[in-house]
Amino acid sequence: MNIPKRLGWIPGGIAIALLIWFTFSTIGADRPIGASTGIAYMGAWFFGLQNSEYFQHIKNSGSWEVIFLIGVLIGGFLTSVFITKTFKFRILPPLWKKHKNNSPASRLIWSFIGGFMVVFGARLAGGCTSGHFLSGASQTAVSGLLFGGVVIVVLILTGRLFYKNL
Amino acid sequence: MNLNIVEFFSQTIDLVHKQHHGSIPLILFIGILFGVIIQWSRVDTFDKIAGFAILHGFKVPKMLFLAIGIASIGLYFMIKMGWAHYHIKPIVLGGILIGGVIFAIGMAILGLCPGTGPVAVSEGNIDVLTGLIGGLLAGALFTYLYPDLKSIIGPNLGKVTLAQLVNHDWFIFIYGALLIFIAFWLPEREVEEEVGEI
Numbered sequence A: 001m002n003i004p005k006r007l008g009w010i011p012g013g014i015a016i017a018l019l020i021w022f023t024f025s026t027i028g029a030d031r032p033i034g035a036s037t038g039i040a041y042m043g044a045w046f047f048g049l050q051n052s053e054y055f056q057h058i059k060n061s062g063s064w065e066v067i068f069l070i071g072v073l074i075g076g077f078l079t080s081v082f083i084t085k086t087f088k089f090r091i092l093p094p095l096w097k098k099h100k101n102n103s104p105a106s107r108l109i110w111s112f113i114g115g116f117m118v119v120f121g122a123r124l125a126g127g128c129t130s131g132h133f134l135s136g137a138s139q140t141a142v143s144g145l146l147f148g149g150v151v152i153v154v155l156i157l158t159g160r161l162f163y164k165n166l
Numbered sequence B: 001m002n003l004n005i006v007e008f009f010s011q012t013i014d015l016v017h018k019q020h021h022g023s024i025p026l027i028l029f030i031g032i033l034f035g036v037i038i039q040w041s042r043v044d045t046f047d048k049i050a051g052f053a054i055l056h057g058f059k060v061p062k063m064l065f066l067a068i069g070i071a072s073i074g075l076y077f078m079i080k081m082g083w084a085h086y087h088i089k090p091i092v093l094g095g096i097l098i099g100g101v102i103f104a105i106g107m108a109i110l111g112l113c114p115g116t117g118p119v120a121v122s123e124g125n126i127d128v129l130t131g132l133i134g135g136l137l138a139g140a141l142f143t144y145l146y147p148d149l150k151s152i153i154g155p156n157l158g159k160v161t162l163a164q165l166v167n168h169d170w171f172i173f174i175y176g177a178l179l180i181f182i183a184f185w186l187p188e189r190e191v192e193e194e195v196g197e198i
Helices: A009-024 A036-046 A053-082 A094-099 A104-125 A129-138 A142-162 B005-017 B024-041 B046-053 B059-081 B093-110 B116-122 B126-153 B162-166 B169-185
Strands: none
Touching: A009 A129, A009 B024, A009 B059, A036 A053, A036 A104, A036 A129, A036 B005, A036 B126, A053 B005, A053 B024, A053 B116, A053 B126, A094 B046, A104 B093, A104 B126, A129 A142, A129 B059, A142 B046, A142 B093, B005 B024, B024 B116, B046 B059, B046 B093, B059 B169, B093 B126, B116 B126, B162 B169
16 A cells, blocks of 8 residues: 655645544543643643642643643654654754754754743643644634734744745 | 652653543544644644745645634534533633744744644654753743733633624534635645755
8 A cells, every 4th residue: 555655734634623523522532632731731840840839720731731742752753754754863954954044053042942932932821733723713712713813923923034035 | 850750650640540531542542643643744844834934835824724624613513412512711811912922933933833843853853852841941930930920811801712602503614614715725835844954
């Protein structure tokens, strides 16, 4: 059998929709998909903040999402090795080289800053692309749509200002 | 700091067992499927996500809008039939606006978000791993500062959905169709990612 090496946006989008239905359904997990709470839960745990107000507040969602993210790591790894054959240790994305610079050190530092902002921002907003957009907007939630609108505008503005040779 | 992984996982698994949101194998299964779909469609790459930020490629928003459009219609009726429940996040104006701005700037720079980031790590992107470490620190700092941040996040203005506001079944078809239309309307252009280098 010939397995395609890339999934187009139409089968990819349909597959994500099916996964949202399954996750929400009472035969599935009876909850939405989310990721950023899991990262915050993990960070807070490693820094010994289990007794803090916020940790107590997110520990249920956070622990669920940690298990979910372990699955994500397994699924992503297996697919990159066996289907798309893209597994490789690397630092510089081709597009970063083209529109930013050639320096691995610069990419690592900016990644750290970017990752910090992504999680801090998501926790302020109460969700990320998965929680607010995929799960929130699928329920027509006003909070998710508002977040999605702000993110798309600022994402494109940042793209204009941060990268060059556009 | 406490980096005892065994203790971390035993406590985490314990917390999951006390909830009614699926067994560990089921949650792992959902995660694996998510990882497979995201990796297989390659929307876990810097090139696809930052590529959208500079408007060179549109695969990420096309796939997102299509997924939400389809999911919204089915979910609405699943909830009506009692096969699923609403899980609405509250409107916290300050948090969503300020958090959304910080999140989006970070997403354009990192080229990934909390769901796609782990997929990128799993296929060997060391840069995204440093992003994940930044994210873990941010999570810890946010948890620590939370009592002071509550005033910025603002009051809970309620868990509102458009479907409940309109309160007619036809609305969900218009909503879903509009999102699916946007997915098809966005340009087909796509950044063809190559595999990066050390």
